[in-house]
Structure formats: C-alpha cells, structure tokens
Amino acid sequence: MKIALVMHIPGEGSALMSFLEHSGLTAAERVCWQLEGDSELPEQWLAPLEDAFHRTPVDLILFAGGGDGDELATRLAWRLQGCGVCQVRAFDAGKGTVNRAVYGNALTAELAVDRTPLCLSLASVYAGNTPQGQIPQAEALLYPAPLRDGLSLPVQQNAAQNPLLSASRVLACGQGAYGVDTGRLAQALGAEPGFSRQRVMSGGCDEQRMLGISGHRVAPSLCFVVGASGASAFMAGVEASRYIVAINQDPDAPVFAAADIGVVGDAAQVLEALADCYHQASVK
Numbered sequence: 001m002k003i004a005l006v007m008h009i010p011g012e013g014s015a016l017m018s019f020l021e022h023s024g025l026t027a028a029e030r031v032c033w034q035l036e037g038d039s040e041l042p043e044q045w046l047a048p049l050e051d052a053f054h055r056t057p058v059d060l061i062l063f064a065g066g067g068d069g070d071e072l073a074t075r076l077a078w079r080l081q082g083c084g085v086c087q088v089r090a091f092d093a094g095k096g097t098v099n100r101a102v103y104g105n106a107l108t109a110e111l112a113v114d115r116t117p118l119c120l121s122l123a124s125v126y127a128g129n130t131p132q133g134q135i136p137q138a139e140a141l142l143y144p145a146p147l148r149d150g151l152s153l154p155v156q157q158n159a160a161q162n163p164l165l166s167a168s169r170v171l172a173c174g175q176g177a178y179g180v181d182t183g184r185l186a187q188a189l190g191a192e193p194g195f196s197r198q199r200v201m202s203g204g205c206d207e208q209r210m211l212g213i214s215g216h217r218v219a220p221s222l223c224f225v226v227g228a229s230g231a232s233a234f235m236a237g238v239e240a241s242r243y244i245v246a247i248n249q250d251p252d253a254p255v256f257a258a259a260d261i262g263v264v265g266d267a268a269q270v271l272e273a274l275a276d277c278y279h280q281a282s283v284k
Helices: 012-022 042-055 067-079 182-188 197-201 254-258 267-283
Strands: 002-007 029-035 060-063 083-092 097-102 107-112 118-122 140-142 169-173 192-195 222-226 243-248 261-264
Touching (some): 029 042, 042 067, 042 140, 067 083, 067 197, 169 182, 182 192, 243 254
Parallel strands (some): 029 140
Antiparallel strands (some): 097 107
16 A cells, blocks of 8 residues: 655644554555645645645545544545545455544544545644654645636635524525536525535535534525535525425435425426526516
8 A cells, every 4th residue: 555645834744654553554655745825715725736646646645633624535535536534443454444534523434435545634633743753855846727717716704694593485406516606506596506415525614604504504594405415414504494395306316205396307408497497486
C-alpha cells in the first residue's frame, strides 16, 4: 500500500503519523504533499491534489481532521472515482474497513471501503497526539489554483437569519439534482433552495444552505424534494414541512414514502413544468 499524507498547517503531520501508527501502517511506502500558502476556498486545492495523484498514484490519501479536510477528502474521492470517508477513527487495511462515529457520536460504524484511492479525513482524537516515529518531511509542494470564474466567496450568515428558516416554500435538492439550475428554478417557484450534504460536497452550491441532521431543519408550508433518495439524515431536515412533493426518477425511491405527492420523472423537466404552472397562476 502506498500512502499520501496531505499537510497544510503545523501539527497536522503529528496527527497523520499517529493515525498511521494506530493503524499499523508505519512500514507502508508514503509520500508527503504540503499545501503551501492560503486559499479563499478549499475548492482551490482540488486541482493541485488531483494533479499530484496522477503524477504519483497512491492507494490511500490522508487529510487531517476539520472542515477543510472533510471537504477535500470527500470531493477529491469523487473526482478520482475512489472512496471517501470523513472523521475516521480507525482503519483496518487487512479487512478493508474504517470506523467512525455516527448519530451524534452515539454509535460507532464499521464501513467497508473497496475502491481506490481511499481518501480519509481523521477524527479529532488524533489532534495534538505525539507520534513515536519521525514526522515526515514534504516531498511535493502544492499551491492553490485560482478561483473558477463565477465562483463567489461565501458570505457568513447568522444561522438564525438564514432565509431557509423563514421560507414558506423550500426546494430541497439531492445529488440527483446535480446540474439542474436550482437557483433559477427556486426563484421561479417562489422558494428558497436547500441542499443535501452529498450535493453540497459535489460543489457549486452554498454549504450554509445544507439541510438535514448536520444542517438546517426547516418547516415550510410546501417543500419540493428533488433528486434525493430519502435518506433519514437528510429527511430529518424537511420532515416538519406541511406538504412534501417528491420528484425522483426512481419509482422505488424511499423518499416517496415520506411525501404527500410523488412525481416520477426528470428533475429539470418536472421543475420547469411546475415553474410554468406557478407563473401562469400568478399572472391570473
């Protein structure tokens, strides 16, 4: 197994080495990628990390814990068609499993990981640990890429002032709505857009609009749930809605069990039709 350790700020090398010792991987071949300089968004590190992987393919990419590490592990795994897990407490290379806390740290889950590269971010238990072995030196320096055109910096909002919480209509979008112009369609429907965690991690939407256990819980009069399978962690964010309209291409999607109205069809086409109906009703 070949491992890449991704370091940015002082102290991350200690956490990464502690994890390797805990996992029995200190003898594995490894490379160290140092993120140099500052970025305005974690997104700016994705292309340099992807290039580093293609130059030096590895089986396991490790990030220190925290918001940026979680985001980079998830999104880099998606780009490289690998497997990503956040906040990992233990890794068993022989069994091909990782352990992490779930349900508000009430339980520990053992997850099978069978795709490479495996991108992991570490749980906070490794922060501040002092490893027995030597902290590695960087072998490759990576610099942040410029922000993509049209990608604006996030504006931090007071959680209590988020427009999702007072909206009478919400357009809740899952991964199946990726590529749909949700901003325009939400406006056309008189709704505020919100997103699942998976959809946020795929990029191109505001993480402050995340719905579910790890995001906001809303209670609009009408909620359109689009392209979401109906996972309980996500549905917890919209279950208090007065009416739920679910739109999904899979007629067997669990989301329909929680919906008042279910529509089987393409997300973009159905939303465009609903927006047209809403506009015609508004002008009468």
